Amino acid sequence: MAQPQTRFWVKDYNATHTGISLMDANGNEVSTLQQFQLLPLSQQNLQPYDTNFRLIRSINRNMQMASMASITLMKNPLQGYATNIYSSFTANTNIVNASAIDYNDFWPSQCENGLPVPLETDINAYLYNILGNWKASKSYAYLSGRNGSVNTVTRKSGYFKTFNPFYVYNETDGVWVKDSLNWTYASQVTKFSPYGAELENRDALHRHSAAQYGYDYKLPVAVASNSRYDEMGFDGFEDYSVEELLLPQKRHFNLYKPGQGNITSNAAHTGKKSLVLYPGQYVQFLRTIVKCSGESDRKLTIYN
Structure with missing residues (x-):
């Protein structure tokens, strides 16, 4: 049995x-x-x-197709080097470019669509994809001075004067450690949806960009530049199931509420549906925007 x-x-x-x-x-x-x-x-x-x-499935599985770091040099890296170029640097290495990627497996969910509140502890974080999925978090570029030469052949000059690898293998502990000296990050992903989509990122100047996904998190419905995810929103009245019309849940951004207008397919501007407001009706949107991050509450009210 x-x-x-x-x-x-x-x-x-x-x-x-x-x-x-x-x-x-x-x-x-x-x-x-x-x-x-x-x-x-x-x-x-x-x-x-x-x-x-x-x-x-193991969370410490190999990701053989994912790149950790890369270098570009004007020599054959496999010829004449006794050790890995990432662990030994000499003046004649002739490196012209280097980049690295940092990975993270902790991605708190958003306060919407029945997802757990960020940093909530009495849940199974692996079930909601908060833990256990390694994704690229930061991309780094190496900054260094470059050698100059009186040689007019520019392809033989402009190499890095210094170089230290971002990832260094610690043979004593048997682990990889990070050395961020002279490395600066170019971009960073700050939010991922539990369903796999990237929701928010920022560049080296801390300028954010965000995207809102709909249709069961399968398609982007709005994108915004110079905006965080909790500072933007869009509702086209298209992505509502029958269950949500009867019992709407807390979305990222939705204007429709039962008793405040009706969603119809009889008339529309750009899609297939629209919100009908009859004389005397109004739509009010009231939502605490930044409560999940622990900052002071900010409320936004929209009348239409």
Whole structure:
């Protein structure tokens, strides 16, 4: 008789990497596997006991197609070098460009569409894609002086005077460490949707750009420059299901509320639907905008 199967997530492990703690889909810590009847009843009173696990996916998986860093040089990097160019630099390395990418696996969700409040602890963060998905967070460029030459052949000058790799392998601890000396970031992704779309980024001057997604987070419906995600919004009255018309949920930005106008397909300007306002009706939008980030509340009221 096959034993029942239950899915768990690894919450933490001990210092010696010989034990793990588990949690269920609701974020509750699993104190014993016996409560889920993973063992026959005749064995549930035996301590300690063994059980079988099947690893579905590891968060520390290889991302072989993702680039960590790259260099451009005017020499064959595999000829005449005893060690990796990232761990040894000499004046005749002839590097002309270098870039690096920093990755992050912590992406708090947004206060909308029933998603968890950012930094909420009593949830399963892996289930909502807050943890466990490594994505590019920052892109870096190396800044260094370049050598000059009286040689009129410019292709033989302009190499980096100094260089230190962004990622350095620590052989003692067996881990990669970051050395950001002389590296400056060019862009940074600041928000990702739990459904995979990039919602907000900023450049080196801290100028933000944002995008709002609709239709189950599959298509962008609005983009904004020089704006953060919680400072922009759009509602075209197109992306409303029948359930939402009866019981609307908290979207990123929506003007429609039951009793305040009606969504119709009889007339429209640019899409297939519009909001009909009859004499004496109005639409009011009132939403606390920055509450999730811990800043002071700001309210926006729109009348139409």
